[in-house]
Amino acid sequence: MSGVLQGLTAAETDAGTGETAKADPFGWDTLGASGVAVVLGLVGVLLSLLVSVLVGRGLIVELLDLRNSALEVAGRRLPQAMRRLHAGQGVDIDAEAPMRRLAGDELAQFGTALTAVQRAALKAASERAELLSGISGVYVSLAHRSQVLLHRQLDLLDTMERRQRDQAELDDLYRVDYLATRMRRHSESLLILSGIAPGRGWRDPIPLADVLRAAVAEIESAARVQIWAVPKVSLVGGSVADVIHLLAELVESATSFSPPSTKVQLRAARLREGVLVEIEDSGFGMNEQALGEANAKIRSDRVDLLDAKQIGLFVVNRLRDRQGLRVELRPSPNGGVTGAVLIPEVLLRDDMPIAAQAPHGRGLAPASALIPRQRQ
The missing domain is CATH 3.30.565.10 (Histidine kinase-like ATPase, C-terminal domain)
Structure with a gap:
């Protein structure tokens, strides 16, 4: 027992004053392979967080740009173009919605798709305005022709009323006169709805x-x-x-x-x-x-x-x-x-x-x- 105690005392003395006490706790020899792996892993996590933050901020900026662009299209540019089309003015689709080049980035592709939707809406509205303008032109032409015939009919009825002496026949002519006058008003309504003053x-x-x-x-x-x-x-x-x-x-x-x-x-x-x-x-x-x-x-x-x-x-x-x-x-x-x-x-x-x-x-x-x- 005495020998064992002496050996333990000597080992304790060596541990406090020997090479082990003098060793660097953060040195490579002390850390070993496991310590190096832990340090590298921590550095990798920090770098991943940094890259994620940078990429996320970039995505947020691009998404905000897309959102602002979509709101501008829906709230200002598209309604203004629609109002011009309803007013009979032409709209340059290439100037209102210039087509973007298709890039590899998904967000850029989304922006291109949004522009394509805007162009399709403007094209459909423009075609509808042209169709309504053509129909309006047909209505105006028919209304003008009807007005000419109705004015001639009213003049003829007026002449016949002045010539007629039979009261019953005169009343019938007056009724025809009323009907022709109503027909003239309906013909004028077509001109008024087309934005043209009656004759x-x-x-x-x-x-x-x-x-x-x-x-x-x-x-x-x-x-x-x-x-x-x-x-x-x-x-x-x-x-x-x-x-x-x-x-x-x-x-x-x-x-x-x-x-x-x-x-x-x-x-x-x-x-x-x-x-x-x-x-x-x-x-x-x-x-x-x-x-x-x-x-x-x-x-x-x-x-x-x-x-x-x-x-x-x-x-x-x-x-x-x-x-x-x-x-x-x-x-x-x-x-x-x-x-x-x-x-x-x-x-x-x-x-x-x-x-x-x-x-x-x-x-x-x-x-x-x-x-x-x-x-x-």
Whole structure:
């Protein structure tokens, strides 16, 4: 036992003062192969994290660029191009969406695909605009031809009415005159929706009372419309045709959506801003949502010609915008709908001229005799 204890003491002394105590704890000899592997592994992890951060930041920057580009295309460039196409202006697809070269990077390929989608949308919209323009041209041509024939027919009817002495035959001619006048208004609606002014017009101011009577004369149920007292003012000649057409559309709508046994009231009052014309019916009325949608279509800057059920509102929209009128539909105290049209002061004249009325027989009056002959 004494020998063993002496050996342990000697070994302890050597461990504290020998080569082992003097060895570097971070040296290669001390670390060995396992220590070197651990250090290299830690360095590799740090490098991986650094590379990941750098690559991730680069991807984030590219994705943000793609996002901003997509938002600019969807929010600004594409809507502007669509508005120009709707306005009838041409759009250069190569200038609006230049095609990028296809690169090997996936994000670059995604950007190229986004540009291809934009070009496809612009091309489709451009082709649709060209198609609508062609259809509009056909409508305009047909409307012009119909107008020429209808004007000739109205002139012939006027001559026959002046020659006819039989009251029954004269009333039948007057009814044909009314039908031809309505056909002329529908033909003019095609021109108005195509952005073209109708062919008829007046040089001199026309009394407002004659304008209201002419608007009533262009509907089928003219006998159901009751015209109240009208201010003694005149409407400038250049606005007469559009105001007649607009009022005729509203009066016809009032007679169509009210019982045949009821009357449609047509009133006019002088205000500080101009003359307010109201067309009031006693029909079934419209709910608040329907009135809001109708007024929105009347005031809208865009006209959807594919909505065939709202052609009358779109015609009113175009005429309102062209003459600077204010048009609104609102509930009537009698349960129906009241159409209010404010004619601005710039379109009115206080010095009302004396209109030479065309002679006509008793009973039903021809539509062509309600106002002076127009300038074709």
